Amino acid sequence: MKSKITIYLAAALVFLASCNKQLNPLLTDPSKPSPAAADNDLYLNNIQLRFREFFQDATDLSDQLVRQEVMFGPTYYNAFSPTSFDDIWNKAYVDIFLSANTMVPQAEAKTQYIHAGIAQILKAYTMVTLVDLFGDIPYSEATKGVANTNPKVDPGKAIYDSALALLDSGIANMARKTSATPTPSNDLFYGGDGTAWTKLAKTLKLKTYMQERRTDASVASKISALIAEDDLINAPKYDFVYSYSTHAVSPDARHPHYGSNYGASTGTSDYIGTYFMWALQKDKSMPDPRTRYYLYRQIDDINNDARLPDQTTTQFAIPCLYRSSPYPPTTCYCIVGTGYLGRDHGNNEGIPPDGALRTTWGVYPAAGEFDANQNLPAGTGGKQVHGAGGNGINPIWLSSYTYFLKAEAALVLGAGGDAKDWLTKGVNASFSKVAGFPAAIGYTLPTTDTNLLITPYKQSKYVGIVQGLYDGASSDDDKLNVIMKEYYLAAWGDGVEAYNNYRRTGKPDNFQPALGGNAGSFIRSFFYPSVYVTYNKNAAQKSTVDVKVFWDNNTDNLK
């Protein structure tokens, strides 16, 4: 009996011992590649794709404050919940910063200087923009993983300085490029062109210094130097844009504003700000010729259209039409002309069934439809317009912006050149960009009617009006207002610059105030993201939205 038991026990032990060996291979996840699969081209494209998402998030948040799109409000305090900022925060730190930090040393070691430089430049833009949106943010203690689980904030100024240093590193890396330097397999911005990236880096330095010009006198000389060197984005071929494609799903590679307005059978989903449409259509003695490229009206005449069968429906679909304007007569309200239907700033009423009535994004920059009085709704399906198919751009930095900044620098800092000359160049650059855009994305305009298109005649007439306004302005402040208005109109699709400019200069100075008049203090920086406040012990949420970023010493009563 004893021997039997011994045999059993021995068998059991052998059985267990043999099993234990097979545990180790199970520690590695069979569904994921090992870290050895990391490749700098994969990192680079990751950074670039997340960067365009970061920009899209940033512009979609800030363009509501400058009335390019609607802010529902009704108060500035409750216009955005902290969760609205989680995405942008995640993309900046987890995707862009961490990937760039990991990739740059690896790329430099492999003489992939263009890879490294691109990562540095995109990271610098991200840093500056995060400060612009939130103020002081974690940086020097950030992206250290579990080594620092509660990064503290750095002052915005310090982050700006780090970003400028990073831009210099990026410029230096681009300069290290030799014929042996491997080019990125698919640089989605400049096709691996180091010259263009260098111009971008220097332009971003100019932008960054200009942002600081009111709080740091030392930047004036640096601005002058950059302008004098003029290695900037000063021609459309160097425009820093992200180009989309018409690929609709898996992945959806279309312009996000195309997808949300032309991509669904349920109609459009964005509201254009009433003020922006008014500024294009009514602010000057002629309508802006870019309007039909910028915006597409789904309905030509709100007052006489079969799609609005009876009074009850109309009143429900466009309730503001049946109310009197709460604004002074000079301020826009409800509808511009007979078909420019958007939404007033701070209007948080329920959403009416107006998806087929709202004015929406046009062919520039979202690759939607050109407005040739089609009088048709936008969307998918039969009797709807589909536009260019979504292969639009994010105009992150255009040569026109450089000119407007130069104009501001010349006017305010005497940084070189003639402000009016730069202003003119800026407007012309914007017009060329917009007028040439349909052809650039391979879209045939639905009309050849020169009454609707940008023509050299209309362009010069418009430029003349702007120049007249500039000449007629009685003070530098008014002249700045003219420059900033044109910058604002040229920056359609880039709320980031428009929002920065407004906080820096307070221009344009005739924004439509929030509906209801009780919006409270303007947002000078956003609440911190929920993910930061919820998980970071060192995070203190702001209790108000009028906390200014470090470069903002402008008046308190922005509206």
Added chain:
Amino acid sequence: MRKLHCYLMGVLLLIGSGLLAQTTEVTGKVTDPTGSPIPNVSVRIKGVRGGTSADANGVFKIKVVPTAVLIISGVGYEATEVPVNGRTSLTLSLKAGTNALSEVVVTALGREKEKKALGYAVTTIKGTAVEQRPETDIARLLTGKAPGVNILNSSGISGSGTNINIRGISSINAGNATPLFVVDGVPFDAGTNVNANFQYGGGISTTSRFLDLDPNNVENINVLKGLAAAVLYGEAGRNGVILVTTKNGSGHKSQKKLEITGTQSISANSVANLPDYTHTYGGGFDLAPSAAFSNWGAKFTNPPLQMSYSPALQAAFPQYAGKKQDYKFYNSVHDFFRTGLISTTSVNVSSAGQNTTFNANYSYTGDQGFTPNNRVYKNNLGVGGTAKLSNHFTANAVLNFAITDMQTPTVGANGGGGSADKASVFGNLFFTPTSINLMGLPFQNPIDGSSIYYRNTNDIENPRWAANNNITNDKVYRTFGTLGLKYEVIKGLNVSYRFGLDNYSEYQSLSVNKGGKQGDNTYKTGTYRTTNIQNTIINHTLIVNYNTTFGNDFTLDVDAGGDFRHDLYNQTGMRSNQQLVFGLFDHSNFISHDSKDEGDNDLDYKSEKIREGVFAQATLGYKDYLYLQASGRNDWVSTLEPTHRKLLYPSVSLSYIPTQNLSFLQDSRAVNYLKLRVGYATSAHFPDPYNTRSSFNLTANAYIDKNGNVVNIGGIPDRVPNPNLKPELLREIEGGIESRLFDNRITLDITGYFRTAKDQILDRNLDASTGYHVTQINAGSVDNKGVEIALGYTVVRGKDWRWELQGNFTLNRSKVHGLPDDIKQINIGGYSGGPGIFVINGKPLGILEGSYVQVDPKSGKKIVDANGYYLGSSDIGIIGDPNAKYNLTGISTLTYKWVSLRMQWDYTKGGQIWSNTVRTMLARGVTKDTDFDRTLPFILPNTVKQDGTPNDIQQSVDNVYFNSYGFGQASTQVWDATVIRLRELALNFSIPAKILKNTPFGSASIGFSGTNLWYYAPNFPKHTRFDPESNSLGVGSAKGVELFSGPSSRRLGATLRLTF
């Protein structure tokens, strides 16, 4: 009791008559009342040391003096004293134990033990308590039946997932708190394979795998609650163990040679709760009628106002063009639902030979939900048998096969904001304006199949379209079974080996036709997602059992052994978008294909885990009244690095029965049985695989650039690997009293426990500024302490009448502590920006947080903003505790001759829930709760302005409800979930045997039963009639967030059961 005693004495006297007075060797055979031998019973001589035990055939030999008295005792039978009276050959029949002393329960690893010897709590539920019910989910049938066991439905949708947890939740990590299911001794996967997170309906539209069990095939269920009870199962048993013995696996002997039982039930499944909708106002806003999503429109008039049909309807159906419809009350939501039919057919065949038993079982269940297109089909087939072989071997085998097929319209987590963000059949239903003729008008465009509803652009999807075109399916083919061999080495020493297999293929799909109006564009253009899951658990267990007696007073029972468990999970899947031909679901009918789900998670992955353990357990008994049990187990688990993967954990318990020991209690009429027990036990928790090693994150086809090039991207995974991860240790102390009092009229079992789980393995959320989102660490402790009480009272115990009351009480308090200072909080469910479920130091596990209304520190009143609406917070704070204060169940069973009436009431006190259904109904003014005069302006009561002065800002009532009460801060949308419920009512007629005498039937019964017949949740807005027993977060450790999970189900039916 006295009667029984008399009867026993009678039997003994009969046995004892006519004996010869000689000294000799006595040969005996012990059988049960049916004549089958009882193996291994113990035979002792009264007053003399030593003894013997019977062999496998119940035969024993013993030398005695003629006047000796034999004491025959066997596990599960009443110990019987038999005077030899000079006989040489005895045939003894032992009665199955009915009193507390002889009660036998199945414990860990399927070992049958005398309950009196156990130092921990075990609750037994008989198969009769779960069979013949109009419910197919065995877990839901357990509700209230065992103290300490908490069950929470995710929805009333037939086949939706079910939460079970025992003695609270010990693990912070949002993973699974579901107890281990062991069926016929073999671990059984009870997981819920969610392939879309809760927002996409993963929690509700995915079945929990215990649905594959057939409640009609259950012989009994034993619930092992504490760690002491489950220690032999190792880490798998840390959440408690539900031991299911099926009729096939029981080895139970039928009364006759061949017995066939047939059962047929028919039930109706209907909605248990619908809101009381206002009959006064219709759809619109600001008292104007319109196609708004809200019900703040005009008052109904007689004759009614006339409204146009929607342009889309007029375009698709010319008969409506230019016509008008009445603006009046339509009972749309009520009429949307149907009464489903549940039918269960079950056949059981059992047979017994001299040394063999055989059982086979087949059942079919068809369960139609109350929601159109929701149904569950179940087919269960199983066979099992045991054979005792002459060469000391005993063999048993069970094989079960199940097909479970569940289908439902998708139930996603919908925000209630109108144009639905996440597809759900309920997302647009409950706030349907009362003036909308949902059921009277077409919902589908006859040309392109798209949804048509009452308004165009910024549409909402017609719920009827959603119910017909937006379908989730979950189909499982499952085989599980065991093969066991037992060998008796020498008397008292057995070696047994068991092989267990649980293998299933699960096929899940989401089929959405194009033409919908909710979800993102991928939904609207048509979506088809399929996943194939292959899950296998292979288990080998070897146990050596030795029991003996030594001295006069000691018994020893030792189990030792090892087990090996191999878990394999493999999933492949695909999601296709852009449907070509409407109505056809085949991946080739879609333009684009992806390997990720809607929430961007991989559909293809695999996971493998091996766990090895050795264990030993010994019970030392002294004089039938004192038992000391000690056990230990050592595990090696493949999910941790070699230096951390091993853990040894011991336990010890003591059981003392004073009624056997103290003389003054032995004849007490007041205290018939008393047992005191105390135990200390430990258990472990090992993490899921693949958390210790780094990998690379690769996304193929992330983007198509303007030139048509495919862009692939790579990056660092947002989860920081942790090579130092170690197992989590759980410790528990439990003590209890089991008693039978006052002539056995009252049974009272009380258990108290304190459990602490330290070095929690938890997913620690990281602020993205660290560069990562999450890492798994060991940190913090969770304490659970609680009381479980089961009180039974036999009120009437007459010849014809019997009335028993049973009360079960469960109370559990949890507390999280010891989280390191650098952790602010951890999100375990819901939305991380609120409303969500969080873990915070010093608070109960799973606190509800969300945005809240700012309060004026001086007056303590809520603050309003310049527009007169609540001023919200810019962060989140605690807004509720979803953990119930206690649960109470009362069961009454009244029997008169062959009629019995059973009733179960459940009461849950406390626990809070954030309800999207309720807030949306308030915000949109659809229920009678908002039936007041809506023309008067409204000032939010008890509020102050930001400067502290009383609020005097008038707003329209609909604006206040919309912006503040309904869609305002989450803190205003939390309600207390106290609820009382008539869970079950059953009337059963068992036809008396004498009536059946000349029929082929052995027994016959007919029963009528209903579940969830009535409930009342007093703290919810009255007319919303909300049922708090729902959880949109699916199956896991988080509860307290409800996002249109749907109403609960009421079931009424009849069952006929016949035995041949």
